[in-house]
Amino acid sequence: MYPMRANVPAIVDIGQINIRPPEPLPNNLKSLLDEATKPVIYVNLKGASVDKKLRDTFVEAMSELPYEFLWNWELQLPGKPKNVVIRKMLPQQDILAHRNVRAFITQGDIQYIDEAIAARVPLIGVPFKPKQVSDVQRVENLEIGRKIDPATITKIELKNVIVEVTESARFKKKLKKLQNILFDKPMSGLASAVWWSEYVIRHQGARHLRSPAIEMTYVQYLLIDVALVLILAVCVVLYLSYKLLSLIFKKRPTKKIKTN
Known part of the structure; x- marks a missing residue:
């Protein structure tokens, strides 16, 4: 996902170390997602980051959309619509892997973006920090999702973005291509991290790989x-x-000018 850069042999690009195979969902979540008659949108926005104005914008937009929302939310949600379910500490990767989950609204942490790519779920980025802003902008540049500005977004704009990301097939197409590139490796990120750690131990620090x-x-x-x-x-x-x-x-030599 990041641009190519030249590294010395001592720097190994692990990548996607947090990705693991999906596991079975708890029964209550499994039944909720299995029985959903509308597309499900998974939301992971923390209450500590969302102010009242943005929260109300989301609540109003969600109440007017023909989708089900599963929100990883640790606080009370005043005015919660009927199509919104809030839970704490949800198994995010397992939820994203479910067939009925059609979009992912996130703050834009790079680990969350990797998990969405692995599950081929289009993203809607709501960045609050400078690093999140750059990562979400890259998501939009790669055409695997859209970015919204939490400070200026309106209800109408939010609804349009959610509908576009949920219904448009172009995001899924780009995600499939990107996922095939990122995960076409001889071993997973975790396995690679373990192997190289053991390699350094076996060779007493692997000083032969260090740059002069x-x-x-x-x-x-x-x-x-x-x-x-x-x-x-x-x-x-x-x-x-x-x-x-x-x-x-x-x-x-300088020339003298004769005068009559």
């Missing part, structure tokens, strides 16, 4: 000594050129 730059001083690493030599050489050339031109123009 670690042992260099800042002068050597930044090539400051080389830069100083080049700057000095340029200064010498400019000084000699100046002196040479000064001598040439100084010895150049």
